[in-house]
Every structure is written in structure tokens, then in C-alpha cells.
Amino acid sequence: MNEHVQNTVLVVLIGVFALAGALVSGAPIVYAHEISVVLTLIAVALGYRIYLHGIRSLFHGGITAQLFATIAIFISVIAGLVLTSGVSVFGTAEAVGYLAASAIVVFIIQAGMTIEGYIIHRTRGALEKLIKMSPITARVRREGREIEVPIDDVKVGEIVLIKPGDKIPVDGQVLSGYSTVNQATITGESIPVKKKAGDRTFAGTLNENGALELKVERIGDDTTLAHLIQLVEEAQEKKAPIQNIADRFTTYFLPIMAIVSTSVFLASYFTLGFEIALARTVTVLLVACPCALSIAVPVAVAGTIGNASMNAIIIKGGTHIEKLKDVNCVAFDKTGTLTAGKPKVVEVKTFGKYSEADVVKYAAIAEKFSEHPLSMAVLDKATEMHLDIDDPKNFKTVPGRGVEAQYGNKSILIGRRMGEGAISKEADGLLEQVESEGKTAIPVILDKQMIGVVVVADTVRENSLEAISRLKSIGVKTAMITGDNTQTAKSIAGQLGVDEYYAELLPEQKVEIIKKLKEGHVVAMVGDGVNDAPALANSDVGFAMGAAGSDVAVETADVALLGDDLTKVEYSISLSRKAFSKMKGNIVYAFIWNIIALSLAGFGVLTPVLAVVLAEAGCISVVVNSALLLLNKPKAFVKGSGKIA
Amino acid sequence: MTKQKTTLNIHRIDCTGCKACAADYQADNLKHAIARLNGVSNIKVDDITGRVVVEFDNAKIILSKITDRLEKLGYHLM
Numbered sequence: 212m213n214e215h216v217q218n219t220v221l222v223v224l225i226g227v228f229a230l231a232g233a234l235v236s237g238a239p240i241v242y243a244h245e246i247s248v249v250l251t252l253i254a255v256a257l258g259y260r261i262y263l264h265g266i267r268s269l270f271h272g273g274i275t276a277q278l279f280a281t282i283a284i285f286i287s288v289i290a291g292l293v294l295t296s297g298v299s300v301f302g303t304a305e306a307v308g309y310l311a312a313s314a315i316v317v318f319i320i321q322a323g324m325t326i327e328g329y330i331i332h333r334t335r336g337a338l339e340k341l342i343k344m345s346p347i348t349a350r351v352r353r354e355g356r357e358i359e360v361p362i363d364d365v366k367v368g369e370i371v372l373i374k375p376g377d378k379i380p381v382d383g384q385v386l387s388g389y390s391t392v393n394q395a396t397i398t399g400e401s402i403p404v405k406k407k408a409g410d411r412t413f414a415g416t417l418n419e420n421g422a423l424e425l426k427v428e429r430i431g432d433d434t435t436l437a438h439l440i441q442l443v444e445e446a447q448e449k450k451a452p453i454q455n456i457a458d459r460f461t462t463y464f465l466p467i468m469a470i471v472s473t474s475v476f477l478a479s480y481f482t483l484g485f486e487i488a489l490a491r492t493v494t495v496l497l498v499a500c501p502c503a504l505s506i507a508v509p510v511a512v513a514g515t516i517g518n519a520s521m522n523a524i525i526i527k528g529g530t531h532i533e534k535l536k537d538v539n540c541v542a543f544d545k546t547g548t549l550t551a552g553k554p555k556v557v558e559v560k561t562f563g564k565y566s567e568a569d570v571v572k573y574a575a576i577a578e579k580f581s582e583h584p585l586s587m588a589v590l591d592k593a594t595e596m597h598l599d600i601d602d603p604k605n606f607k608t609v610p611g612r613g614v615e616a617q618y619g620n621k622s623i624l625i626g627r628r629m630g631e632g633a634i635s636k637e638a639d640g641l642l643e644q645v646e647s648e649g650k651t652a653i654p655v656i657l658d659k660q661m662i663g664v665v666v667v668a669d670t671v672r673e674n675s676l677e678a679i680s681r682l683k684s685i686g687v688k689t690a691m692i693t694g695d696n697t698q699t700a701k702s703i704a705g706q707l708g709v710d711e712y713y714a715e716l717l718p719e720q721k722v723e724i725i726k727k728l729k730e731g732h733v734v735a736m737v738g739d740g741v742n743d744a745p746a747l748a749n750s751d752v753g754f755a756m757g758a759a760g761s762d763v764a765v766e767t768a769d770v771a772l773l774g775d776d777l778t779k780v781e782y783s784i785s786l787s788r789k790a791f792s793k794m795k796g797n798i799v800y801a802f803i804w805n806i807i808a809l810s811l812a813g814f815g816v817l818t819p820v821l822a823v824v825l826a827e828a829g830c831i832s833v834v835v836n837s838a839l840l841l842l843n844k845p846k847a848f849v850k851g852s853g854k855i856a
Numbered sequence: 857m858t859k860q861k862t863t864l865n866i867h868r869i870d871c872t873g874c875k876a877c878a879a880d881y882q883a884d885n886l887k888h889a890i891a892r893l894n895g896v897s898n899i900k901v902d903d904i905t906g907r908v909v910v911e912f913d914n915a916k917i918i919l920s921k922i923t924d925r926l927e928k929l930g931y932h933l934m
Contacts, residue, residue, distance in 0.1 A: 331884070332884065363894060363895075431894040432894050441889070444888075445928055
């Protein structure tokens with residue numbers, strides 16, 4: 212039976228006995244009061260967890276609220292049994308009344324403990340969801356047979372078979388098969404990724420329509436998913452600096468409470484008599500609740516980190532939440548971060564009677580066997596246009612100049628320096644212009660005649676523009692830093708509307724720029740986490756993007772974006788701002804709540820039952836308020852909403 | 857299968873003494889994090905004394921991996 216169930220059962224039992232006690236006391240039976248007292252005492256005894264905790268803490272050098280509650284309840288019970296009636300202690304109406312109040316107090320504390328425990332447990336819900344993503348069995352091939360074995364028995368190097376619709380149980384490499392896999396668990400991106408032989412898969416991802424055979428590379432605690440879970444666990448345990456303020460309050464809280472309750476007792480004893488003094492002291496002890504102070508921050512931290520992890524963001528501890536909230540400048544790396552980092556055909560210009568398809572076709576034939584990134588871009592374009600590309604007859608790359616090929620009885624020349632003489636003044640002007648925009652122009656020359664130009668450029672990611680504009684909308688300055696040439700940088704910076712750009716930088720110069728930006732700003736740097744490691748390390752908050760699968764990137768970053776969605780940068784900042792204002796609000800609220808409740812108790816306005824209701828309400832509202840962070844959601848990114856001019 | 861039971865003592869989890877105590881909360885986190893390790897079959901955490909009792913399978917996990925994890929989670933062994 213888990214703890215929540217045990218606690219709930221206790222609450223119910225305490226409630227039942229307390230109620231029975233109250234009902235019996237008024238019933239027309241013999242020994243009604245005696246039976247009532249016994250029933251009520253059982254209810255009080257069922258609060259043993261509170262007393263155990265309180266008494267044990269005393270022996271281990273801590274004074275806790277449970278100890279106060281224990282003392283308060285003990286005093287009330289003794290008062291109920293001994294002090295209210297002179298002779299016959301057992302079985303008077305007053306005794307019943309005193310005891311009933313104690314039982315209700317025990318009931319409320321136990322119920323409060325249960326509810327708070329449950330809500331706190333729920334803040335870990337995000338993590339539990341991740342954990343459940345990993346299947347507990349795997350189908351392996353052993354001695355030519357397929358058998359299903361528990362995941363703990365799978366060995367590295369074995370072959371695991373994945374059927375359509377299965378969750379993938381291990382990190383592995385595809386040996387054969389073809390399928391699409393939904394990797395949202397790891398990368399946060401719900402568009403399935405194609406997997407073929409040689410590709411890697413992650414444990415906890417969902418295979419969709421094909422069957423796959425995987426060679427096991429990592430299992431159990433070593434998988435990417437397990438590492439992510441461990442990171443989140445560690446992050447949730449790391450205290451936020453604001454916690455120190457709360458801790459300082461709670462350190463003084465208990466000694467102060469001891470002094471306050473003693474003073475209240477003495478003051479009332481000499482003015483109002485023993486009985487009232489006792490009642491007030493009990494009330495003071497019950498109203499004291501450092502809980503709200505001590506739990507407010509950890510629950511908010513766990514809620515924030517849990518929320519982030521559901522959105523494929525790993526924030527590596529409370530400290531970073533506090534730093535993130537102050538970020539007012541975000542510097543992005545360009546290649547591979549704001550842009551896809553992979554050249555793509557962005558335009559095809561044609562001359563004479565030739566169509567776009569002709570130009571791409573001849574270019575693709577000539578470049579079919581080249582592995583240059585620009586050739587890949589041309590071939591991708593041909594595939595996209597559904598063109599059949601024949602093999603060239605002769606094929607020769609001329610390093611630094613271009614490609615030369617024969618196709619049938621035609622000659623194809625690709626590249627600017629290949630076609631001297633074939634490029635007219637007018638065409639030359641066009642090429643100049645394209646290159647001034649930071650793009651690469653590839654002239655296609657067929658039989659010494661220029662038939663068109665393929666324009667290739669690194670393209671900005673679909674969500675980059677949206678990411679930049681969201682950051683601007685929350686008042687954050689944006690900058691781009693890149694090793695690329697000024698022309699390209701200027702063009703991309705213009706398209707995205709970043710406030711500043713710095714180009715032609717070596718890695719150490721990137722660090723200098725970050726340092727410069729830090730004069731007057733709290734700077735976050737977004738990069739791929741590997742090449743940009745020095746700049747990330749020098750920023751106030753380092754974001755690594757596309758970090759899934761790269762332990763280095765996840766390790767070096769303060770915040771790891773598991774997928775490629777840059778809008779998550781703004782979300783991380785906004786979430787942290789919200790989280791921090793909750794932490795601060797909770798501490799102030801809990802502090803004021805305690806002062807008011809204590810004053811009311813000290814001056815006798817509260818009854819013990821009301822006191823405990825107030826204390827629990829204070830705690831629960833703080834815990835709930837913090838846990839609500841878990842429900843925060845990012846603005847949806849509408850595909851295509853980020854229009855690129 | 858070689859079952860082993862070990863008692864570790866960590867520095868007492870800060871118990872600042874609330875009713876749904878922060879220490880209970882931390883103990884809960886710690887319990888889950890360790891229980892999830894491959895080969896750990898049972899764990900009990902006493903948030904007041906800081907005593908952690910772990911039952912694990914010797915063949916599947918070594919003790920240092922468990923203590924490493926504890927340290928990484930921010931609990932220092934005594």
C-alpha cells in the first residue's frame with residue numbers, strides 16, 4: 212500500500228471515530244459519555260504519524276511543526292481528561308467537548324498532510340510520464356528465434372525486433388527495415404522521423420508504420436531517455452538561491468514560536484487564569500506553520516522543471532530559473548541554430564527556352580556522383596520535383612571551380628569559373644547580385660550556352676522568425692553571432708529582424724562578443740552546444756539546441772532544448788519569470804499569513820480548531836499555487852505563421 | 857541473483873518542520889530516483905535520521921553506482 216493510500220485511510224478512520232464519538236455522546240444510552248471519550252481517544256491516537264514525526268525529530272536535533280502539534284494535542288487531551296472536572300474525570304460533557312476538539316484538530320492535520328503530500332507528488336507527474344514511456348519488455352532474436360524478454364535481460368549488441376506501433380525499448384542502430392518514428396518523447400517534435408538502415412533510434416520513442424531490426428547500443432540506465440530522467444531528477448533537487456531566504460526564515464521561525472507560545476501562556480496565566488492560558492497556548496502552537504515557507508520554493512522549482520521537461524526543455528536547476536527570469540538579451544549562433552545549417556535550392560533562374568525542370572535536371576545529372584553539399588542541395592531539389600536523373604557519361608570535379616560532365620552527346624558545365632565566355636555581361640551582373648545577398652549562384656552551361664542559374668542558400672528555420680519576434684514581444688534584445696561572412700550574416704539578420712549581428716568571428720571572438728553584451732545585459736546564448744561550448748559557458752544562461760542524443764551538449768548547457776524549436780527560448784524565459792514571481796509571492800504571502808494567524812491566536816480570537824484550519828489552508832494554498840506551474844502551456848506555434856520576407 | 861542489503865547514512869535532509877514536510881518531499885524524490893536504477897529492488901528512506909536502506913542485486917549493480925547517484929542528487933554520505 213503506498214503512502215498516499217495509507218494516509219487517506221488514516222484520515223477516513225480518524226473522521227469516522229471522531230464523528231462516532233460526537234454522536235454517541237448525545238445518544239440516550241448508558242455510559243454514553245464514557246463510550247464517546249473512548250471513541251474520540253481512538254481518533255486522536257490514529258494521528259500517530261504526526262506524533263511519531265514530532266517526537267523523533269526532537270531526538271535528532273530538530274524542532275518541527277509536528278512537535279508543536281503533538282504538544283498541543285497532548286495538552287488538550289490531558290486537559291480534557293483531568294482538568295475540566297474535579298472528581299469524575301471520565302464521562303463528563305466538558306471532557307467530551309475538549310476531546311472532540313482535539314480529534315478534529317488531528318483530523319485536519321492528517322487531512323492536510325495527505326492533500327499536500329499528494330499535490331507535491333503530482334508535481335513529479337511529468338517525470339513519471341517520461342518514465343512510463345519506456346517499455347518493460349523487448350522482442351529479441353536469439354539463436355534464430357524471436358523471444359520476448361524483460362528489458363533488464365537484453366544485452367548490448369543483441370538484435371531487437373520492433374513491430375509497427377511498438378514503443379522502442381532501447382537506444383540502437385537500425386540494421387534493416389524502414390519506418391517512421393515519433394520521437395516527441397525525446398525531441399518534443401511530433402512530426403515523425405524517417406528511419407532506415409544506419410539511423411539511430413531512442414528508447415521510449417514510438418515506431419509507427421514499418422518493422423525495424425535494431426542492434427542494441429544502450430539499455431536501461433544508459434539510454435538517452437534514462438539520462439534525461441536522471442537530469443530532471445537532479446535538477447529538481449537543486450535549490451534555487453531564493454530558497455536560502457525561505458530557509459533563513461524557517462530557521463528562526465521555530466525558536467521564535469517557542470518564545471511566543473511561552474510568552475502567551477505566561478501573559479494570559481497571570482491575567483486570565485490557567486484554563487484560558489492553556490487554550491491560547493494550544494492555539495498558538497497549532498497555528499504555527501513554517502510549511503508554507505519551507506515548501507513554497509521547492510515545489511515551484513519542481514513544477515517549473517517538470518513543466519519544461521514536458522515541453523522538451525531541460526532546465527538544469529533552480530539557479531537557472533532565477534537567472535533566466537532576468538535574461539534581457541539572447542545571442543544566437545547562426546548556422547545550424549537560426550538556419551538549418553544545410554544548403555538548399557532557393558531559386559532557379561532560367562534563360563532562353565529552358566524551363567526550371569530542364570535547368571535542375573542537367574545540373575543534377577552533372578552533380579549526381581558528387582558529394583559536395585551544394586550538389587546534395589541540387590539533387591534534393593531534383594527529387595522534390597520528381598525528376599528522373601540519368602547517370603552522366605563522364606564526370607569530373609575540378610576542385611575550386613566546378614563540375615564537368617557528358618550526357619549523351621551534350622556537354623554540361625557547372626560552376627562560375629567553368630563557363631568563362633559562356634557567361635554574358637548581363638548574367639554576370641545577376642550572379643553578382645545573388646552573391647551580394649549572401650547566397651551561392653551555380654550557373655548551368657549546356658553546350659557552351661548558359662541555360663540557367665541554380666541559387667543555393669542556407670535557409671532559416673521555420674520557427675526562427677517566430678522565435679525572434681516572441682522574444683522581442685517580451686522585451687528581450689536579440690543578437691546573432693556567426694563565423695560566416697558579413698554578407699550572409701546581414702541577409703539572414705535582415706530576414707529575421709534580429710537587433711544586432713556580429714559576423715566573421717572565430718570561437719574565441721564569440722566569447723568576446725558575449726562578454727561585451729554582458730555589460731548592461733543578462734545574456735543567454737543559444738547554440739548547438741558542441742561548437743559553441745566556450746560562448747555558452749561564458750553567457751549567463753547557455754541554451755543548447757537539438758541536444759537530444761548528444762550528451763556533450765546536454766552536459767555543457769544550462770538549459771537543453773531537446774528539439775529544434777527555437778520558440779522554446781522565449782517560453783523558458785517566460786516560464787521562469789512566472790515561476791520566480793510565484794516563489795516570491797508565496798514567501799511573502801506565507802509570512803504575512805503566519806503573522807496574522809499568530810496575532811489572532813495570541814489574543815484569543817481563534818479556537819484551536821479554527822487555528823489548525825487556518826494553518827492548513829495557508830499551507831495548501833501555497834502548495835497548490837506552486838504546483839499550478841505545471842499546467843502552464845506554451846503558445847502554439849502555427850506552422851507557416853512565421854512568414855519569411 | 858545475489859541480493860544485498862546495505863544501510864547508508866546521508867546528511868540529514870533539511871527538515872524545516874512543516875506538516876507535509878519539505879523533507880518528506882525530498883525523501884520521496886530520492887526514493888524514486890534510486891528505486892529506478894536497474895538492479896535496485898527496494899529502498900527505504902528515513903527523512904529524520906537520514907538513514908537510507910537499499911536492497912539491490914549484486915550481479916546487476918555495484919554499490920558505487922548507487923552512492924554516485926545519491927551524491928549527484930545532492931545528498932552527501934556521512
